[in-house]
Amino acid sequence: xxxxxxxxxxxxxxxxxxxxxxxxxxxxxxxxxxxxxxxxxxxxxxxxxxxxxxxxxxxxxxxxxxxxxxxxxxxxxxxxxxxxxxxxxxxxxxxxxxxxxxxxxxxxxxxxxxxxxxxxxxxxxxxxxxxxxxxxxxxxxxxxxxxxxxxxxxxxxxxxxxxxxxxxxxxxxxxxxxxxxxxxxxxxxxxxxxxxxxxxxxxxxxxxxxxxxxxxxxxxxxxxxxxxxxxxxxxxxxxxxxxxxxxxxxxxxxxxxxxxxxxxxxxxxxxxxxxxxxxxxxxxxxxxxxxxxxxxxxxxxxxxxxxxx
Amino acid sequence: xxxxxxxxxxxxxxxxxxxxxxxxxxxxxxxxxxxxxxxxxxxxxxxxxxxxxxxxxxxxxxxxxxxxxxxxxxxxxxxxxxxxxxxxxxxxxxxxxxxxxxxxxxxxxxxxxxxxxxxxxxxxxxxxxxxxxxxxxxxxxxxxxxxxxxxxxxxxxxxxxxxxxxxxxxxxxxxxxxxxxxxxxxxxxxxxxxxxxxxxxxxxxxxxxxxxxxxxxxxxxxxxxxxxxxxxxxxxxxxxxxxxxxxxxxxxxxxxxxxxxxxxxxxxxxxxxxxxxxxxxxxxxxxxxxxxxxxxxxxxxx
Numbered sequence: 001x002x003x004x005x006x007x008x009x010x011x012x013x014x015x016x017x018x019x020x021x022x023x024x025x026x027x028x029x030x031x032x033x034x035x036x037x038x039x040x041x042x043x044x045x046x047x048x049x050x051x052x053x054x055x056x057x058x059x060x061x062x063x064x065x066x067x068x069x070x071x072x073x074x075x076x077x078x079x080x081x082x083x084x085x086x087x088x089x090x091x092x093x094x095x096x097x098x099x100x101x102x103x104x105x106x107x108x109x110x111x112x113x114x115x116x117x118x119x120x121x122x123x124x125x126x127x128x129x130x131x132x133x134x135x136x137x138x139x140x141x142x143x144x145x146x147x148x149x150x151x152x153x154x155x156x157x158x159x160x161x162x163x164x165x166x167x168x169x170x171x172x173x174x175x176x177x178x179x180x181x182x183x184x185x186x187x188x189x190x191x192x193x194x195x196x197x198x199x200x201x202x203x204x205x206x207x208x209x210x211x212x213x214x215x216x217x218x219x220x221x222x223x224x225x226x227x228x229x230x231x232x233x234x235x236x237x238x239x240x241x242x243x244x245x246x247x248x249x250x251x252x253x254x255x256x257x258x259x260x261x262x263x264x265x266x267x268x269x270x271x272x273x274x275x276x277x278x279x280x281x282x283x284x285x286x287x288x289x290x291x292x293x294x295x296x297x298x299x300x301x302x303x304x305x306x307x308x309x
Numbered sequence: 310x311x312x313x314x315x316x317x318x319x320x321x322x323x324x325x326x327x328x329x330x331x332x333x334x335x336x337x338x339x340x341x342x343x344x345x346x347x348x349x350x351x352x353x354x355x356x357x358x359x360x361x362x363x364x365x366x367x368x369x370x371x372x373x374x375x376x377x378x379x380x381x382x383x384x385x386x387x388x389x390x391x392x393x394x395x396x397x398x399x400x401x402x403x404x405x406x407x408x409x410x411x412x413x414x415x416x417x418x419x420x421x422x423x424x425x426x427x428x429x430x431x432x433x434x435x436x437x438x439x440x441x442x443x444x445x446x447x448x449x450x451x452x453x454x455x456x457x458x459x460x461x462x463x464x465x466x467x468x469x470x471x472x473x474x475x476x477x478x479x480x481x482x483x484x485x486x487x488x489x490x491x492x493x494x495x496x497x498x499x500x501x502x503x504x505x506x507x508x509x510x511x512x513x514x515x516x517x518x519x520x521x522x523x524x525x526x527x528x529x530x531x532x533x534x535x536x537x538x539x540x541x542x543x544x545x546x547x548x549x550x551x552x553x554x555x556x557x558x559x560x561x562x563x564x565x566x567x568x569x570x571x572x573x574x575x576x577x578x579x580x581x582x583x584x585x586x587x588x589x590x591x592x593x594x595x596x597x598x599x600x601x602x603x604x605x606x607x608x609x610x611x
């Protein structure tokens with residue numbers, strides 16, 4: 001019998017605020033209480049340890065970004081002797097992180113915009129209009145969820161090449177959009193189905209055309225769903241590595257951030273510029289922390305939206 | 310009112326369908342065809358039937374990759390789900406209960422935010438980060454400490470029997486937070502009265518976890534297993550960036566995606582690479598079908 005469910009909690013019955021796995025187990029009669037304490041204590045330690053495991057590598061990278069190479073080797077765990085901002089300058093211009101960053105921003109903003117526009121249009125029509133072939137087109141889109149990108153990699157490379165889009169941002173944007181459509185259509189079609197049809201009917205009676213109804217009535221109503229999918233797509237497309245690796249291989253000035261950082265890490269070995277690499281990593285990670293800190297709730301909801309029915 | 314429905318429908322569907330068929334459906338269809346040829350990109354492809362698939366059977370690198378997918382497929386979901394379930398339980402029901410209201414432990418919000426963060430980072434970036442963490446000399450995060458204490462450095466990515474596990478550890482590091490949030494959402498939808506009733510009957514936290522939380526979370530667990538399984542069949546970015554020479558040392562960490570990439574874009578063996586792609590597709594499909602079939606059981610209604 002758990003005393004906490006029947007008695008008002010006494011201070012002793014509360015789980016300790018700080019973890020202490022070695023807390024002695026109480027004597028016999030207090031069994032359940034000590035079990036709670038032990039469990040909570042152990043849990044706190046485990047949680048704190050995992051938090052440290054997550055934070056320390058990132059924090060360590062930020063610190064190393066201010067060090068010089070000899071410091072990185074002699075004292076990897078100490079604070080930098082001085083703040084060497086020039087490491088960031090070197091990473092930004094000489095290692096072209098600035099360029100890569102800008103490329104990523106351009107590509108992902110274009111492709112997410114296009115994904116949302118085309119995905120919402122297709123999903124809306126498939127969800128709310130009856131016509132011949134509706135189901136077939138819907139399943140065509142959804143079947144894309146089951147195929148690994150690697151199956152299509154070789155033919156995709158030649159399709160893009162034959163269209164003259166190899167080593168261009170246009171090609172990458174179109175490919176990102178195409179591969180984002182299955183999930184976007186799948187999710188948004190389900191969302192558009194839940195919207196009440198009374199509003200749409202009222203709009204129709206007022207003489208609203210099909211496209212005006214979509215852009216001015218349905219899109220604003222679908223805003224929560226659109227935001228979730230947009231976040232899902234932004235983060236997914238920002239993280240892409242294999243597609244740009246194949247599609248932009250010969251145009252180094254068009255590379256995206258993931259590609260660029262991976263390349264810098266290879267070159268850092270030859271040039272022994274470890275601090276530059278740490279600075280480059282910091283430039284890649286820090287903006288994500290800021291964005292995550294601001295939109296934490298929306299990002300968690302957006303990324304898990306695929307898994308929650 | 311129905312006037313102009315078809316022009317509208319066609320107008321809205323044309324661009325998305327055209328783009329999707331050009332860059333997704335058409336390449337997928339072609340992949341099966343190319344896998345039956347000996348195409349090297351220069352001359353016209355010649356039909357060779359199932360030759361590429363026969364060669365796959367004798368290809369050591371292919372079997373190594375398949376074996377690594379087997380290890381990933383077991384280890385990644387098992388470890389990730391176990392850790393994430395434990396944390397999600399602590400964060401949601403691990404604390405005291407006051408007035409029938411289930412509470413997580415102190416600081417639950419903070420932990421959830423921190424744990425989830427790696428999910429926002431690109432895998433390629435994380436791979437570079439862990440190259441630093443795993444470095445085999447005193448400049449590495451882990452070996453720097455070990456060597457300060459006079460211990461031998463651990464060669465995380467260089468020892469063949471350790472390299473794959475070092476990579477799995479990074480994948481787990483990234484994934485746990487996502488599943489903590491996912492399981493938390495599932496646990497939040499379990500009514501508090503069920504826990505209350507169980508506690509009245511004298512259930513301990515451990516019993517609560519195994520007899521109440523776990524069965525009621527079965528659907529979410531199934532989703533998690535499928536997701537992690539699909540991740541186990543990809544793993545390209547992490548292997549390509551983190552491991553020594555793309556799947557090394559000596560193929561000890563290679564995965565099918567890595568072999569496809571190498572065969573296609575380094576050796577220009579397009580036909581052979583496509584055959585590997587088809588093999589990967591059928592492996593993924595078999596996994597998904599098996600999982601859904603094996604984990605199917607009466608879901609508990611509440």
